[in-house]
Amino acid sequence: MSSTPLASVLFVCIHNAGRSQMAAGFLSHLAGGRVEVRSAGSVPADQVNPAAVEAMRELGIDISEQKPKVLTTEAVQASDYVITMGCGDACPIFPGKKYLDWALEDPAGKGVESVRPIRDEIKTRIEALIAEIDAEAAK
Template sequence: MPSSPAASVLFVCVHNAGRSQMAAGFLGHLAGDRVEVRSAGSMPADQVNPAAVEAMKEAGIDISAQHPKVLTTDAVRASDYVITMGCGDACPVFPGKRYLDWQLDDPAGQGVEAVRPIRDEIERRVRALIAEIDAR
């Protein structure tokens, strides 16, 4: 086991209540200590989307204790990968970072039935991200 993480990943969406929380949950669950995980929002909500919490619980991952966090320049600076999910121009850009923009439907205001396919696509992309990180 390495003494420090192989990479640091920041997931960013507008409210940090759905997509970015689910992605952070999957990455933390699947990669463990190998990857440092952060999530943030350009305009954080008051709480994590209950439908996202329920959908993740169905996948065996508990994100119910998470809270939306505000996007900071320091969080971007400290990350090797910055993955945006609809945050637009709010994300600061620093040289040497790997930026990915994941086009995903926003689960805000949707029930768990509508969130499941979003969750499943996020899991697929997180698994591919882990494979990319491991290959480096």
């Protein structure tokens, strides 16, 4: 297997504390290094949502060491896929990128019981994204 990633994916949400961190955790875990993964927020929080950390830990994925990062133009330019999750107009648009907007409930302020369905929806979307990336690479 080649050590060059098949694609680069940037997940963006407002605070980079819940949805985008869970998505990045799933993609890193499930793609096994085949995809370069980034996440960022238009207004990053101080820390990753503890309920998101716990929900992911339940599935054996540790995102506790992640830190919310600010969205930069460079991160968008360096990514093949830019997946937004409620960042509104704060996401820069560049030609040649594949943009997806995933309408997902914001887990901010919710307990782990309420975060689990959001986590599970993200996992389903990540599995479909990996299949799409694999199909593109096989062309």
